[in-house]
Amino acid sequence: MxxxxxxxxxxxxxxxxxxxxxxxxxxxxxxxxxxxxxxSGCGKTTLLKMIAGLEEPSAGRVIIxxxxxxxxxxxxxxxxxxxQSYAIFPHMSLEDNISxxxxxxxxxxxxxxxxxxxxxxxxxxxxxxxxxxxxxxxxQLQRVALARALIMQPKVVLLDEPLAALDAKLRETxxxxxxxxxxxxxITFIMVTHDQQEALSMMDKIAVxxxxxxQQVDQPNLLYEKPKNLFxxxxxxxxxxxxxxxxxxxxxxxxxxxxxLNQEIIAFSCENFKVSDRVQVIIRPEKLTFQDIELxxxxxxxxxxxxxxxxxxxxxxxxxxxRVGFKNKxxxxxxxxxxxxxxxxxxxxxxxxxxEVCWRLDAATLVPVI
Amino acid sequence: MQSVRNPDAxxxxxxxxxxxxxxxxxxxxxxxxxxxxxxxxxxxYTPIIVLxxxxxxxxxxxxxxxxxxxxxxxxxxxNEILLEAFLNSIVIALITTILSLxxxxxxxxxxxxxxxxxxxxxxxxxxxxxxxxxICIGIAFLVFFNMIGWPSDLIWPLSLAKIIFAHSxxxxxxxAIVVRAKLVNLNWECEEAAKDLGANAWHVYRDIWLxxxxxxxxxxxxxxxxxxxxxxxxxxxxxxxxxxxLPIKIYSMVRxxxxxxxxxxxxxxxxxxxxxxxxxxxxxKENLKKGSFE
Amino acid sequence: MLSDRFRAKNENSRKVFLVTFLPPTxxxxxxxxxxxxxxxxxxxxxxxxxxxxxVNWVMDNYWRxxxxxxxxxxxxxxxxxxxxxxxxxxxSFPVVLAITKIRQNWKLIILVLLMLxxxxxxxxxxxxxxxxxxxxxxxxxxxxxxxxxxxxxxxPVQFLYNDTAIIIGLVYIHLPFMILPIYAGxxxxxxxxxQAAEDLGSSSMQVYRHIVFPLIRPSVFAGCMLxxxxxxxxxxxxxxxxxxxxQLIANVIERQFKHANDxxxxxxxxxxxxxxxxxxxxxWLLVAKRKKS
Numbered sequence: 015m016x017x018x019x020x021x022x023x024x025x026x027x028x029x030x031x032x033x034x035x036x037x038x039x040x041x042x043x044x045x046x047x048x049x050x051x052x053x054s055g056c057g058k059t060t061l062l063k064m065i066a067g068l069e070e071p072s073a074g075r076v077i078i079x080x081x082x083x084x085x086x087x088x089x090x091x092x093x094x095x096x097x098q099s100y101a102i103f104p105h106m107s108l109e110d111n112i113s114x115x116x117x118x119x120x121x122x123x124x125x126x127x128x129x130x131x132x133x134x135x136x137x138x139x140x141x142x143x144x145x146x147x148x149x150x151x152x153x154q155l156q157r158v159a160l161a162r163a164l165i166m167q168p169k170v171v172l173l174d175e176p177l178a179a180l181d182a183k184l185r186e187t188x189x190x191x192x193x194x195x196x197x198x199x200x201i202t203f204i205m206v207t208h209d210q211q212e213a214l215s216m217m218d219k220i221a222v223x224x225x226x227x228x229q230q231v232d233q234p235n236l237l238y239e240k241p242k243n244l245f246x247x248x249x250x251x252x253x254x255x256x257x258x259x260x261x262x263x264x265x266x267x268x269x270x271x272x273x274x275l276n277q278e279i280i281a282f283s284c285e286n287f288k289v290s291d292r293v294q295v296i297i298r299p300e301k302l303t304f305q306d307i308e309l310x311x312x313x314x315x316x317x318x319x320x321x322x323x324x325x326x327x328x329x330x331x332x333x334x335x336x337r338v339g340f341k342n343k344x345x346x347x348x349x350x351x352x353x354x355x356x357x358x359x360x361x362x363x364x365x366x367x368x369x370e371v372c373w374r375l376d377a378a379t380l381v382p383v384i
Numbered sequence: 385m386q387s388v389r390n391p392d393a394x395x396x397x398x399x400x401x402x403x404x405x406x407x408x409x410x411x412x413x414x415x416x417x418x419x420x421x422x423x424x425x426x427x428x429y430t431p432i433i434v435l436x437x438x439x440x441x442x443x444x445x446x447x448x449x450x451x452x453x454x455x456x457x458x459x460x461x462x463n464e465i466l467l468e469a470f471l472n473s474i475v476i477a478l479i480t481t482i483l484s485l486x487x488x489x490x491x492x493x494x495x496x497x498x499x500x501x502x503x504x505x506x507x508x509x510x511x512x513x514x515x516x517x518x519i520c521i522g523i524a525f526l527v528f529f530n531m532i533g534w535p536s537d538l539i540w541p542l543s544l545a546k547i548i549f550a551h552s553x554x555x556x557x558x559x560a561i562v563v564r565a566k567l568v569n570l571n572w573e574c575e576e577a578a579k580d581l582g583a584n585a586w587h588v589y590r591d592i593w594l595x596x597x598x599x600x601x602x603x604x605x606x607x608x609x610x611x612x613x614x615x616x617x618x619x620x621x622x623x624x625x626x627x628x629x630l631p632i633k634i635y636s637m638v639r640x641x642x643x644x645x646x647x648x649x650x651x652x653x654x655x656x657x658x659x660x661x662x663x664x665x666x667x668x669k670e671n672l673k674k675g676s677f678e
Numbered sequence: 679m680l681s682d683r684f685r686a687k688n689e690n691s692r693k694v695f696l697v698t699f700l701p702p703t704x705x706x707x708x709x710x711x712x713x714x715x716x717x718x719x720x721x722x723x724x725x726x727x728x729x730x731x732x733v734n735w736v737m738d739n740y741w742r743x744x745x746x747x748x749x750x751x752x753x754x755x756x757x758x759x760x761x762x763x764x765x766x767x768x769x770s771f772p773v774v775l776a777i778t779k780i781r782q783n784w785k786l787i788i789l790v791l792l793m794l795x796x797x798x799x800x801x802x803x804x805x806x807x808x809x810x811x812x813x814x815x816x817x818x819x820x821x822x823x824x825x826x827x828x829x830x831x832x833x834p835v836q837f838l839y840n841d842t843a844i845i846i847g848l849v850y851i852h853l854p855f856m857i858l859p860i861y862a863g864x865x866x867x868x869x870x871x872x873q874a875a876e877d878l879g880s881s882s883m884q885v886y887r888h889i890v891f892p893l894i895r896p897s898v899f900a901g902c903m904l905x906x907x908x909x910x911x912x913x914x915x916x917x918x919x920x921x922x923x924x925q926l927i928a929n930v931i932e933r934q935f936k937h938a939n940d941x942x943x944x945x946x947x948x949x950x951x952x953x954x955x956x957x958x959x960x961x962w963l964l965v966a967k968r969k970k971s
Contacts, residue, residue: 068576088579095580101573105595114591115581166581417776421788424773428795428853431806434816438809448819487702494698510702513710517911517955519928520948523935524713527945531716553709556702614799617913621935631801638805638918642812650802657797 017080019044019202020065020170025074027060034060036226037074042170042219047196048204051213052223053249058206059098061223062172065204067091079169094163095172098179100155102147108158109143115166129165136195137161153184160192164199173205177212189216210250214238222246238298243381247296254302254348256295257383260287268380270295272320274345279318281378292383299335299351301377304369319372322348324365329354336363338371436654439647456648466649469633474656476544476551476629477612483552484608485601488559495560496567513554522621525550529622536624543627550622551612558611559604566600599668606664610657714952720945731941739946748930748947752954755926758841758916759909762848766856766905767898769849774860789861796854804918807847811837811919839921847915855904863897864890896966903962907955927951 018041027035035057042048050058063069065076067088076083083091094115103111113130121129134140137157147155156176163171176192177185193216196203207213213220214234222229222237222245230242241247244255261278262269268283270293281295322338325347336350348371363369439457443450460466491510495503513521529546538545570593578588616631623632630653637646721740723733742748777788795803810816818834825832837843867890875889876882891898913928920926925933927947934944 063576066576066580068579088576089582089584093580095577097573097577099571099573101571101577103574103577103592103595114578114583118582118587162577162581417772417779420769420772421776424769424853424857425788425791427850428792431810431850432795432798432803435802435806435809487705490698491702494695494702497698498695500695509706512706515907515955515959516952517908517928517948519911519913519931520717520952521713523931523944523948524717525709526935527716527720527941528709528713549709553705556705560702610797614801616799616801631799634801634805638801638808642805642809642815646805647809650799650805653802654798657799658794661794661797 018042019046019079020204021077022061022065023075023077025061025064025076026072027057027064027069028072033226035064035071038223038226038228040221040228040231042202042204044202045200046202047193047216047218048202049213049217049220050204050206050223051210051220051249052208054208056223057226058208058223059174062095062174062204062206065170066093066095066172068095092169093172094166094168094170095174096156096159096163096176098174098176100159100179102150102155102158102162104147106147107143108139108145108147108150111147111158112143112162112165115162133161133165136164136199138191152180153188156180156188160195164195164201168201170202170204173203175207176205177207177209185212192216214250222249224249240379241296241381244294244296247379247381252299252349254297254299255346256297258293258295260289260291260293263287263289267375268293270380274342275320275340277320279320279378280375281318281380282376283380285380285382287380287382294381294383295378296381297373297378299349300333302348302350302371302373303352304336304350304363304371316375317372318375318378319370320348321368321370324363324367324369327363327365336369338369432654435647436651439644439651441644444644456644457652460645460648460652463645465628466630466633469628469630470652472544472627473613473630475541476547477609479544479548480551480555480612481605481608483548484555484559485605487552487556488604488608489563489597489601491556491560492563492567496564510557510560514557518554518615518617519621521550521554522618525618526621536626546622546624547619547627547629550618551615552608554615554618555608555611558607562604562607563597563600566597570596602664602667606660609660613653613657717945717948720942721949723942723945725940725942729939739943740950742943743946743950751925751927751930752950754841755910755928758844758848758926759906759912761845762852762909763856763902763906765845765849766853767902769853770856770860770901773857774864777861778864792854792857800851800914803851804847804915807850808838808918811843811846813838838919839924841920841924843919844916844924844926847919848909848912851915852905852909855908856901859897859901859904860894863894867893899962899966903959907958910958911951911955 020040020042022038022040025035025038025040026033038061050061052058060069064071065078067076067083067086071084078092103114106114109130112133113126116126116129130143131140134143137160139154139157139161142150142154147158150158156179159176160171160173173192177188180188189212192203192205205217214237217234219231220234220237221231224245230237230246232240237246238250241250241253244253247253247255256272256279257274258270258272258279260268261271263286266282268281268287269278270281271278272295279295287293320340322340324336325339326337328335328337332354333351334354336352337347338350339345339347350371438449440452440454441449442453442455495507495510500506525546534546536543574596575588575592578592583591614631616635619629619632620635623629630649634646634649634653637643637649719733720731722735722737723731724736724738726732773792777785777792780788808815812818813834813836815837817837822832822834837846871889871893872885875885880888911928912926913932916924916926916929917932920929928951931944931947931951934940934947938944
């Protein structure tokens with residue numbers, strides 16, 4: 015393993031006594047499309063600005079390519095940013111916007127011209143170099159902002175919610191465009207977003223942030239399949255959550271007593287739980303089913319089953335979601351999500367009827383309650 | 385904008401004519417409103433237009449048109465006192481504009497950027513020179529300069545200093561208002577973007593702040609210039625007998641009688657004012673053309 | 679205590695604060711507070727002999743200002759400023775309504791035409807008005823000309839040098855200050871609100887009474903203040919258009935300084951004028967605030 019391109023060490027920031035970012039440690043490798051995902055106000059933009067040097071950390075260090083960036087001001091860091099509002103200079107033409115940084119560096123006009131044209135090619139804005147910002151669409155402005163950062167050939171490009179201002183359809187296109195450009199030129203991207211769908215589909219690695227702290231850093235699929243806590247589970251996709259206590263631990267299986275349902279379930283778990291630890295059982299809606307999963311030949315228990323009453327069916331087209339309530343009305347109903355491709359889900363379910371909800375032992379994740 | 389420069393000018397004229405006709409037609413639909421507008425415009429413009437026209441009238445009696453002449457302008461331009469007054473007015477207005485721009489921009493930045501104790505009180509204080517009746521400011525300056533014993537025999541440009549101080553006091557709040565309104569919609573991220581791309585503090589001022597504020601600086605500067613050029617009351621009290629500005633000179637002429645000379649001097653002042661307004665509008669347009677948008 | 683919206687480094691922000699704070703503040707202290715303070719001190723002083731002034735903290739000047747003679751002048755100033763404001767308001771409403779109904783490209787021209795007199799020198803505009811209104815002015819010769827053609831005898835009317843002339847002059851000068859704020863208030867008006875009211879059964883008169891007027895009231899108030907305050911303290915217009923008894927308060931103040939040479943009394947009168955002006959503004963702000971909540 016080579017040294018990471020960027021490492022953040024105990025990075026913190028407080029504004030007038032309010033901690034926006036608390037002791038963040040992160041490492042980003044060269045060539046990665048790295049995501050920082052979190053709800054608004056979780057400190058992710060502040061984190062990004064500290065990497066860019068636009069915000070001074072209260073504590074901790076930013077190390078880029080082995081160099082401590084603390085004494086380096088924003089205008090000398092090998093980092094460029096695509097801002098949330100794009101921050102395209104309104105009084106400069108598109109060409110002048112893109113070449114602004116190079117001009118400050120004192121690059122000669124011949125090379126400048128060539129590099130601008132090359133860059134316009136990369137972001138697909140050829141022929142628009144004479145335009146003014148007010149003649150460009152939102153998507154085009156976004157490309158200008160990207161080109162303006164990329165042309166500096168930085169070690170890292172920081173993107174602050176780059177897709178948030180675009181309409182839904184354009185966002186979808188730009189998503190793939192961004193990934194394509196990043197893979198083509200191989201520059202490391204760090205992108206901040208609040209949209210989990212965006213993060214899962216674009217990024218190589220995601221750091222989930224909440225209230226100024228990093229909750230989990232993982233690849234998108236692991237983040238979804240193995241959330242480390244309830245916040246991550248709820249923030250990425252939707253999740254059912256049952257409270258319980260560990261009743262028994264045996265060779266990778268953990269028995270959990272669900273006190274509210276007065277029932278024991280089993281889950282695979284790699285974490286070491288002790289008997290009577292309080293845990294949350296987290297199950298994704300699409301991992302729940304109403305059908306009995308075929309039992310293998312050995313009689314070892316392979317599914318969990320709870321019973322409840324069907325409260326509501328919501329049709330979404332490809333899938334339907336079902337809400338299943340328990341006798342204990344204080345418990346949150348389970349959300350079950352089913353593909354609408356087989357006959358069985360189409361008919362046979364009536365609101366108010368009694369149903370059995372099943373899931374495989376490996377479908378649930380156990381999360382300790384702190 | 386482009387269509388005006390269209391080679392097919394006849395078509396454009398025809399189009400404008402059509403516009404005119406339809407404007408008249410639509411005005412017939414609710415006549416009272418439009419008549420009131422027309423009467424108001426007549427009320428506002430008749431005296432001024434009559435004044436300008438009769439500055440070219442070849443008669444001292446000033447009521448009956450006796451033929452076109454420029455003799456009152458010639459007379460005016462050989463009147464040394466009038467020329468001196470005119471020069472004084474222009475110099476005062478220019479220096480006042482510069483001072484007001486500096487003070488106004490600083491005030492605008494202060495009020496926009498910082499939160500400090502008693503800020504709303506401070507804001508109110510800045511507005512006092514605008515609110516308090518001119519006559520009170522005028523006599524306050526009269527008494528003040530009299531009390532501190534400001535020398536009255538200074539050499540020429542320095543002898544205007546009293547008036548310039550007084551003018552910039554009531555002009556700079558206007559600049560501050562105009563500039564602050566523009567500062568409010570400055571995109572922070574543009575400044576950060578410039579820094580991110582390698583700009584130092586000076587580059588940020590030159591490339592981000594100045595272009596953004598330029599329209600408001602032009603508007604504020606114009607306001608200060610015309611307010612200073614216009615001012616009679618405060619100047620009347622502040623200036624000693626040794627300094628004469630154009631409004632003061634015109635006032636002393638008006639007191640005597642209505643004469644074509646006054647008409648000519650007034651016309652020159654009107655033309656200067658309108659020219660400076662047009663220049664400012666032109667500069668703003670130029671700025672717009674270069675793509676700066678609100 | 680001091681907080682910077684840029685959240686920049688502290689020492690840097692302090693420097694910027696001082697650079698932006700000190701020059702305007704020093705300017706205000708030197709050229710506004712010091713002179714006004716002297717006026718305040720003078721207003722409590724007494725004239726001794728011809729030119730000397732003794733600071734002895736007496737209220738005499740204020741008692742003298744409360745003399746019916748001066749109270750009458752204050753009342754007259756209020757009356758004339760009030761009438762001016764009212765006339766401007768009455769004229770402005772149909773004018774503004776007419777502008778809003780004009781097509782876009784004509785609208786701009788009309789607005790510029792209404793704005794332009796504002797840039798032209800006050801003195802010149804007043805002088806232009808004199809040339810039109812005086813006994814041998816254009817209005818009278820116009821009447822004369824008509825009368826002569828009708829075979830009637832016409833005695834020139836004295837339009838100038840009375841209170842009506844002052845009011846005409848003040849309206850002439852301050853009209854743009856009323857038209858523009860009301861126009862700004864009405865221009866940004868949401869047309870769908872009117873439509874909603876009509877949809878709910880209001881007549882067009884009721885729409886104006888219940889919907890339009892309450893919503894543009896702040897801009898109407900602003901316009902009234904912009905006319906009333908300068909009209910109250912106006913000096914030049916009454917000086918040139920008013921008669922010998924046509925003095926407003928500002929002219930009386932001027933007399934004390936330039937002719938009667940009674941500076942302490944003039945100082946007291948101008949302090950009263952400042953207090954009255956501030957009082958009017960305070961009432962306006964209070965009313966505006968109460969309307970908001």
